[in-house]
Structures are given as structure tokens and as C-alpha cells.
Amino acid sequence: MHDKLKLATGALATLLLAAPVWASAAAGAVAEGAMVKIKDPAREWDHLWHEVIVDISIIGVLFALVTAWFIWNSRRRPGNEVGASTKLTPAGAVGWVVLPVFVFLSIDLYTAANGWVLWNSYRDVPANRLEVKLEAGMYSWDYTYPNGVRTQNELIVPAGTPVLLRMTSRDTLHSHYIPDFRVKEDSMPGRITYLWFNPTKPGEHIVTCAEYCGVMHGYMAGRLIIKAPEEYAAWMKDEETRLASTVPESAKPAAMPAAATKKSAKSAAKKT
Amino acid sequence: MNLKEWIFTTDHKRVGVLYLIGSIAAFVIAGIMALLMRAELSTIGPTITSNPTQYNVWLYTHGAVMILGFQIPALTGFFANYCIPLMIGAKDVAFPRVNALSVWLFYVGVILACLTFFIPDPPDVMWTGYPPYSTITTGNTAMYSFTVLILGFASIIGGVNFLTTVAYMRAPGLKLSKLNIFVWCTLGAFILQLIFVPVLGTAVTLISMDKYLGTNFFDPTKGGDVLTYQNLFWFYSHPAVYVIFLPFIGVVFEIIAAHAKNMVFNYKMVVYGGIGGIVVMSGEVWIHHLYVSGMADWLRIGQMVTTLLISIPVGLMMIGLIGTLYKSSIAFTTPMMYALGVVFLFLIGGLTGIPLALPSLTIAVSDTYYVVGHFHYVMAVAGTFAIFGGVYHWFPKVTGRMYNEFWGKVGFWITFVGVNIVFWIMMDVGVQGMPRRYYDYAHFPQFEGAHQWMTLGAGILAVGFTIAILNWILGAMKGAPAGDNPWGSPSLEWSTVSPPPHGNWPTPPSVSEDWHPYGFKKA
Ligand code: HEM
Ligand SMILES: [Cu+2]
Ligand SMILES: [Cu+2]
Numbered sequence: 194m195h196d197k198l199k200l201a202t203g204a205l206a207t208l209l210l211a212a213p214v215w216a217s218a219a220a221g222a223v224a225e226g227a228m229v230k231i232k233d234p235a236r237e238w239d240h241l242w243h244e245v246i247v248d249i250s251i252i253g254v255l256f257a258l259v260t261a262w263f264i265w266n267s268r269r270r271p272g273n274e275v276g277a278s279t280k281l282t283p284a285g286a287v288g289w290v291v292l293p294v295f296v297f298l299s300i301d302l303y304t305a306a307n308g309w310v311l312w313n314s315y316r317d318v319p320a321n322r323l324e325v326k327l328e329a330g331m332y333s334w335d336y337t338y339p340n341g342v343r344t345q346n347e348l349i350v351p352a353g354t355p356v357l358l359r360m361t362s363r364d365t366l367h368s369h370y371i372p373d374f375r376v377k378e379d380s381m382p383g384r385i386t387y388l389w390f391n392p393t394k395p396g397e398h399i400v401t402c403a404e405y406c407g408v409m410h411g412y413m414a415g416r417l418i419i420k421a422p423e424e425y426a427a428w429m430k431d432e433e434t435r436l437a438s439t440v441p442e443s444a445k446p447a448a449m450p451a452a453a454t455k456k457s458a459k460s461a462a463k464k465t
Numbered sequence: 466m467n468l469k470e471w472i473f474t475t476d477h478k479r480v481g482v483l484y485l486i487g488s489i490a491a492f493v494i495a496g497i498m499a500l501l502m503r504a505e506l507s508t509i510g511p512t513i514t515s516n517p518t519q520y521n522v523w524l525y526t527h528g529a530v531m532i533l534g535f536q537i538p539a540l541t542g543f544f545a546n547y548c549i550p551l552m553i554g555a556k557d558v559a560f561p562r563v564n565a566l567s568v569w570l571f572y573v574g575v576i577l578a579c580l581t582f583f584i585p586d587p588p589d590v591m592w593t594g595y596p597p598y599s600t601i602t603t604g605n606t607a608m609y610s611f612t613v614l615i616l617g618f619a620s621i622i623g624g625v626n627f628l629t630t631v632a633y634m635r636a637p638g639l640k641l642s643k644l645n646i647f648v649w650c651t652l653g654a655f656i657l658q659l660i661f662v663p664v665l666g667t668a669v670t671l672i673s674m675d676k677y678l679g680t681n682f683f684d685p686t687k688g689g690d691v692l693t694y695q696n697l698f699w700f701y702s703h704p705a706v707y708v709i710f711l712p713f714i715g716v717v718f719e720i721i722a723a724h725a726k727n728m729v730f731n732y733k734m735v736v737y738g739g740i741g742g743i744v745v746m747s748g749e750v751w752i753h754h755l756y757v758s759g760m761a762d763w764l765r766i767g768q769m770v771t772t773l774l775i776s777i778p779v780g781l782m783m784i785g786l787i788g789t790l791y792k793s794s795i796a797f798t799t800p801m802m803y804a805l806g807v808v809f810l811f812l813i814g815g816l817t818g819i820p821l822a823l824p825s826l827t828i829a830v831s832d833t834y835y836v837v838g839h840f841h842y843v844m845a846v847a848g849t850f851a852i853f854g855g856v857y858h859w860f861p862k863v864t865g866r867m868y869n870e871f872w873g874k875v876g877f878w879i880t881f882v883g884v885n886i887v888f889w890i891m892m893d894v895g896v897q898g899m900p901r902r903y904y905d906y907a908h909f910p911q912f913e914g915a916h917q918w919m920t921l922g923a924g925i926l927a928v929g930f931t932i933a934i935l936n937w938i939l940g941a942m943k944g945a946p947a948g949d950n951p952w953g954s955p956s957l958e959w960s961t962v963s964p965p966p967h968g969n970w971p972t973p974p975s976v977s978e979d980w981h982p983y984g985f986k987k988a
Contacts (some may be wrong), residue, residue, distance in 0.1 A: 218858065221591050222750050223820050224485055237830055237961045238825070238826065238828075241823075241825070242735075242824060242826055242896075244821065245819060245820050245823075245826065246820070248818065248819075249816040249820075250816075252816060253812055253813065253816045256783070256787070256812055257812060259787065260787050260790065260808060260809075260812075263790040263791050263793075264786065264805065265791055267725060267727075267790055267791070267792060267793040267794060267795045268794075268795050268797070269726075269794045269796045271797055273794045274726075274794055275726045275727075275792075275794050275985050275986065276725055276726045276727025276728065276792060276793040276794050277792045277794075278727055278728055278729065278730065278788075278789075278791060278792045280807070281730075281731055286731055286733060289730075289731050289734060289784070289788075290731070290734045290738055290781065293780055293781060294556050294777055294780075294781075294785055297776050297780045298774075298777065300776075301770075301773035301774055301776055302773075304773060304822070304823065304825075305769060305773050306768050307823075308769055308822075308824070308825050308826065309766060309769070309824070309825075309937060310984070311763075311825035311826070312765070312766060312769075312823075312825040313826055314798075314822055314825075315825055316762055319982060330960055334667065352796065357594075364597060364601070365597045365598040365601070366595060366597070366598065366691065368757060368832060370832070370898075370900060372829070372897070372898025373898075375828065375829035376829065377757055377828060377829070377831065377832070378760055378828070379690070379757055379758045380684070381596060381685075381691050381758075382691060383685020383686065383690065383691060384685070384690075384691070384692070384759055386759035389882055394952060396523065396671075399898070399908055399909070401898070401900055401909075403832040403833065403900045403901075404832060405591055405595070405598065405902045406598060406604070407598055408517050408518050408589070409517060409900060410517075410903065410904075411517065411902075411903035411904040411905045411906065411907075412905065412907065414907075414908040426737065443750065453487075457610030457866070
């Protein structure tokens with residue numbers, strides 16, 4: 194609640210005068226969005242992306258055609274040796290500001306409202322989620338499941354359960370990017386960020402690093418493996434048994450002690 | 466013509482020409498880096514180097530030199546120096562010696578950037594220099610910091626100089642309401658430089674202090690914060706895109722008005738709404754570079770709105786440009802071709818920026834080739850076309866000679882085709898998930914074909930740019946005499962002889978009531 198309030202104040206404060214129009218537009222859009230039962234930001238992304246691309250294509254083609262027509266009509270030829278546009282009247286000059294401002298402003302506010310709705314889908318995580326911790330490092334993704342099971346470069350999740358990643362880094366910046374799920378967010382030392390996605394069908398997807406993190410940045414890839422719920426449960430059971438039989442190993446602290454972080458990162462950079 | 470006279474010159478025109486030579490040299494160097502990168506990316510796995518650091522150094526040099534060594538100096542160094550005193554009817558700038566200092570610093574900066582190729586551990590921090598990597602890399606981050614500081618300082622000095630010059634040295638009778646659009650644009654750009662460069666200077670100084678002096682501004686294990694750097698960096702570097710945009714669109718206004726012989730459409734709208742709007746708004750949108758960096762949600766949403774609103778002043782300037790074409794008389798000269806090219810490239814670049822204003826859409830395409838394609842259209846290529854067009858436009862004034870019109874157009878069309886191949890495909894693979902700053906893309910084998918097309922496109926555009934540069938060199942040496950005012954423009958720079966003598970006019974000009982820089986008359 195408190196966060197929503199801040200969100201709204203921040204947005205509205207920036208908006209000043211146009212706030213009423215925008216707020217009502219946003220409210221309308223929110224109501225529409227609430228109808229969708231199972232949220233899937235990736236799908237909504239495709240939808241909004243498509244819409245925005247169509248809109249900008251229309252605007253672009255219109256502008257380009259008008260420009261091309263002006264250019265063709267104005268080519269220099271006998272009888273047209275010098276430009277003939279006359280000075281605008283004061284009313285004309287003002288009109289040519291007010292009209293475009295009005296058009297641009299409405300497009301902006303409409304786009305902003307849609308963008309805000311989708312943003313809320315990306316940031317409001319469903320309650321029935323699987324929460325996995327991610328520590329990124331040069332150059333691997335290390336996942337820790339709620340029961341302590343750990344994997345490296347393989348994020349294995351059950352189909353049908355939203356997945357929330359709480360992310361940090363032990364050295365430089367990284368960005369956990371799953372192109373097929375249209376989502377990424379940086380992970381960085383000293384801060385915790387999050388992202389979530391909704392895996393619906395079993396399958397395999399690429400996870401790749403989207404923030405320049407060092408020499409081997411281009412090779413920092415992993416896999417997202419979505420298993421059918423039963424298969425996932427079986428896999429998790431195996432992992433749990435294995436974890437139980439190797440207690441001493443996994444009793445190590447999850448992250449390196451803070452003071453060591455910078456040093457180890459330094460030597461890691463030197464090694465490569 | 467002796468070298469000493471040129472090095473120690475305080476004449477604004479010579480300072481300008483020195484800036485031009487230096488920045489075109491920087492463009493060639495950074496362009497070669499781009500070709501090397503494109504060659505490397507033409508196949509999966511090692512192609513021309515097996516060392517990722519080598520690629521990262523090329524990319525660092527390409528980005529940093531293109532922006533700090535080519536576009537900003539060409540626009541606010543060459544065009545501003547050469548054109549502003551002539552456009553306002555002044556003998557020179559207000560502080561000629563300070564002006565000379567600024568071009569010296571610029572050369573120091575460019576030489577420093579070029580030393581990257583000769584030192585053992587060149588910087589590999591990208592032009593953004595984000596910590597923690599920049600503070601732990603074995604690459605030479607100090608080199609990055611000093612290059613930025615020196616080039617930034619050169620530019621600030623220029624800013625003080627030109628604001629003073631325009632305020633106090635206008636020809637008698639030249640009211641502010643009759644300044645060339647380019648002069649207004651450059652003033653806007655310099656105001657932004659004066660306000661924001663110090664912030665960048667702070668940011669890059671602090672990373673070097675963290676790396677070499679043991680401070681912890683950005684080290685979270687000792688109380689620092691990595692995000693602070695990103696905020697400082699973009700607090701400058703977003704306005705910096707307007708430092709590039711304003712002068713380049715100003716150049717385009719001058720070219721279009723002169724070669725279409727038409728009054729600029731709705732001058733006041735362009736100056737107050739467009740330029741003024743951009744100067745006021747440019748400092749409130751930097752968070753759009755941090756949409757996936759873990760900023761507070763309310764900031765991301767707030768600056769989504771401000772970012773979208775920037776479309777208003779930018780849109781007004783576009784209307785000013787396109788309106789100037791209406792009922793005009795267009796001669797399709799080489800500079801005009803480049804200027805019209807900018808209109809189309811900027812249209813594509815500007816519109817593809819709209820999705821990037823939304824954090825919710827950016828969450829997928831941030832840090833991918835979509836962004837790289839977008840900003841090459843909107844700034845890198847549109848800006849470069851404006852610079853090339855501007856050099857062609859003022860070429861007769863600077864050299865007194867004419868370039869070759871045929872080869873000028875050939876160069877334009879080749880480049881135009883090349884850039885559209887490269888950067889259109891770039892946006893396409895980006896939307897499909899190709900991340901930027903990748904030496905290799907082994908886990909995206911499906912993009913290999915697209916990468917090969919991009920490499921081909923880069924080869925094509927390089928041929929076009931080479932033709933243009935050769936055209937200038939040959940034209941300057943043995944072009945036909947151009948006359949003082951080949952375009953028939955009333956703008957003041959064309960009222961003196963070509964090339965203008967020291968002091969610009971034998972007797973200083975004064976302007977009459979009915980004079981206007983865009984008041985074109987039948988010949
Ligand atoms: C003219 C031909 C050009 C070509 C073929 C070209 C090509 C490229 C390529 C392939 C990349 C991205 C590589 C990667 O992410 O791994 C890149 C990045 C970049 N380019 Fe260009 N470019 C050109 C011109 C310019 C110009 C004129 C500018 C001027 C501003 C410019 C500024 C940049 C910047 C700032 C980056 C980002 C660097 C970074 O990621 O740190 N480019 N260019
Ligand atoms: Cu990375
Ligand atoms: Cu920006």
C-alpha cells in the first residue's frame with residue numbers, strides 16, 4: 194500500500210497539470226487489466242510491444258509520407274527559385290504549438306498509462322510463488338532453493354508455479370536475462386533486486402548475462418529448465434537426499450564473508 | 466602556410482579547423498574499431514582475435530572516442546568555433562587565447578585516447594566505466610578517467626567562451642530574435658555542458674580514487690554503493706545526448722533553410738518550445754538508463770513520464786524542420802541530401818525510442834542490440850550525417866573551393882544504404898534477445914546470419930564515408946573556386962569573402978531592420 198502510494202505520488206508529481214487526464218486513463222486501464230486471471234507479464238509484454246510498434250510505425254509512415262510529399266512538391270524548378278512560405282500570423286504560430294503539444298501529450302499519456310499497467314504486472318509478485326535466491330559471480334549463476342538445494346547455471350523450476358528470484362552479486366554487475374520470458378534485472382553487490390516470471394509449459398530456455406561484467410561476459414550463460422510438476426518433485430527429492438548426505442560441504446556460509454568479496458573479485462579478474 | 470602559425474593560432478576559424486581535423490581523425494580511428502568489431506562478430510567463436518579483452522578494448526575505444534573525441538568536438542568545437550562568430554558578425558570570440566587552450570586540451574585528450582593502443586593494460590571498462598568492474602579490472606581505468614576529464618574541461622572552457630561571445634559581440638542591430646537556429650542550439654548545448662560536465666568529472670574521478678587510492682565510494686562492503694556511480698554518470702550522460710543532438714539538429718536547420726531557400730517554420734516555436742524545452746527537461750530523465758538497475762519503482766515510473774514528455778520539444782523541432790520544407794525551393798545538393806537523410810534517420814531513431822521510455826518494455830530489450838541499433842539511428846548516425854552534411858555545406862566558406870558534387874552524392878547513397886542495413890538488423894536481433902557487448906554469441910547460433918549481414922553493411926557504409934572524406938581532401942587541394950556565397954544565403958557568414966581573412970570582415974558588418982538570416986530573395 195505504502196509503495197503504491199509512493200509510486201503514484203512520484204508519477205503524479207512529475208506530471209503536474211496533466212495529472213487528471215492521465216490518472217483516469219490509468220484507472221480505466223487498470224480495471225481492464227484486473228479481468229485477466231493468471232498474470233503472465235511475458236504475454237502482456239508481447240501484446241504491448243506489438244501495439245506500440247504498430248503505433249510508432251503509423252506515426253513514422255505518416256511523417257515520412259508528408260515529408261516526402263513536401264520534398265517532391267518543393268523541388269527547385271523554373272518558377273520556383275525561392276521558398277514561398279509566408280510568415281505565420283501570431284495565431285497561426287501559437288496554434289502550431291498548441292495543436293502538436295496536445296497530440297504528443299495525449300500519445301504520451303496513453304502510452305504511459307499502458308506502460309504503468311504492465312509495470313505493475315512485472316513488479317507485483319503472485320503469493321503462491323517459488324522463491325529462489327540467486328548469487329551472480331564472474332562468470333556463473335548460483336541458485337539456492339528454499340530448502341538449501343543449490344544449482345549452478347541451471348535454474349530448474351516446475352511448470353505452473355510463478356518463480357521469484359532474489360538476486361545479488363559477489364563481484365561485478367550482472368543481469369539475469371531470460372529472453373523467452375522478456376525479463377531481466379541487474380544483480381549487484383550490496384543490494385538485493387528481484388524479478389519474477391511465470392513458467393507455464395515444460396521446456397528449456399536460455400539465460401544470459403545482459404550487463405557487462407568482465408572479460409568473459411559474452412560467455413556467461415545458463416539454462417532455465419522447466420519440468421512437469423511431478424518430474425520437478427522427483428528431481429528435488431534426489432537433490433534433497435544428496436544434500437543430506439553431504440552436510441559438511443553445504444554447511445558453508447551461503448555468501449563469502451563481506452570483506453573477502455573485493456579481494457577475491459580482484460584476483461578473479463587477474464586470473465582471466 | 467606554416468605549422469607554427471597554426472599551432473599557436475588564436476583565430477577562431479583556425480581553431481575550428483584544428484578541431485575538425487582532430488575530430489575527423491578520431492572518427493576514422495573509432496570507425497576502424499567498429500569495423501574490427503564487426504569483423505570479429507561475423508562468425509561464432511574467434512574470428513580475427515581469440516582474446517575477448519581485445520574486443521572489449523575496441524568497443525571501449527569505439528564508444529568513448531566516437532562520443533568524446535568525434536561528435537562533441539566536431540559539433541561544439543568545429544561548427545561552433547567556425548560558424549558562431551561569423552553568424553553573429555563578430556571579429557572573433559570573446560577570449561581567443563582561452564579558445565586556443567581548449568583546442569590544445571582537445572588534442573591532448575585525443576592523443577591520450579589513442580595511447581590506448583600502445584600501453585600494456587588498456588582500459589576495457591566501456592565508455593560507461595561502471596564500477597565494480599572498473600575498480601577491479603587489470604585494465605587502466607585511470608586512462609579512462611583522465612581522457613574524460615581533459616576532454617570535458619576543453620568543452621567547458623568552450624562553453625564559457627561562446628556564451629560570452631554571443632552575449633556581447635553581436636553585430637550592431639543583430640537582435641536575439643534574429644540569431645541563426647544553429648547559434649541558439651549551440652548555446653543550449655553549452656548551457657548543458659556547463660551544468661552537467663562537472664558531475665561526470667566527479668563520477669570518473671571517484672572511480673579512479675576507489676581503484677588507486679583505496680577509497681570506497683562504490684564498494685558496498687565498506688559502506689559505498691555501486692548505484693551512485695550510475696546515477697552520477699547518467700545525470701551527465703543523458704544531457705550529453707542533447708549536447709550532441711542540439712548542435713547537429715541546428716546544423717540541419719541551417720542546411721535545409723539554405724538549400725530550400727526558405728524561412729525556418731515557426732522560429733519562435735523552435736527556439737522556445739524546442740531548444741528551451743529540451744534544455745529545461747534534459748536533466749530529469751536519466752533514470753531511463755537505469756530501468757533494470759534496481760532503482761526505486763516510483764522513480765522508474767516518474768521518469769517514464771518525463772522521458773515520454775521529451776517527445777514534445779523534440780517533436781516541435783521536427784515540425785520546424787519539416788515545415789521549412791513546405792512551399793520551399795529545394796536544390797538536391799550533397800549537403801541537402803545529408804540533411805534530408807538526417808530527417809529520416811532521426812524519425813526512425815526517435816520513434817524506436819518510445820518503447821524504451823517505458824520501463825515495462827525496456828525490461829526485455831535493455832542492454833540488447835535493440836538499444837544499440839536505436840541509439841546509432843538517433844544519435845550516432847543521424848549526428849554523423851549532420852556533421853558530414855555541415856562540412857559539405859560550409860566547405861566552400863572554409864576552403865574557398867568546391868567539392869565534387871557527383872562523388873558527394875555517391876558517398877551519401879552508399880553510406881545511407883549501409884547504415885540502414887547495419888542498424889535495422891541490429892534492432893531486430895536485439896528484440897529477439899541478442900545482448901550487447903558480447904565478444905562471442907555461442908549460445909545464440911541463430912543470429913549468425915544476421916551478424917554477417919551487419920558486417921557486410923558496415924563494410925558498405927565504410928566505403929561511403931571514405932569517399933566523402935577523400936572528396937573533402939581533394940576538394941580542398943584542387944576544387945574549383947567556389948565564390949563567396951554559392952548557396953545564395955543571407956546568413957551573415959556568407960557575406961564575407963571565402964575563406965574569410967583574419968578578423969572576418971574588412972569592415973565589421975551591421976545589419977538592417979529588414980535583414981533576417983533566413984530572408985531568402987530571388988537571385
Ligand atoms: C559508422 C559506423 C558504425 C558502426 C558500424 C558501429 C558499430 C557498433 C557496434 C557493432 C557496436 C556494439 C558492439 C557491442 O555491443 O558489442 C557499437 C557500439 C557503440 N557505438 Fe557504434 N558504430 C558506428 C558508428 C558510431 C558513431 C558515429 C558513434 C557516435 C556516437 C557510435 C557510438 C557507439 C557507442 C557509444 C557504442 C556503445 C559502446 C558501449 O557499449 O560501451 N558508433 N557500435
Ligand atoms: Cu555479464
Ligand atoms: Cu538518456
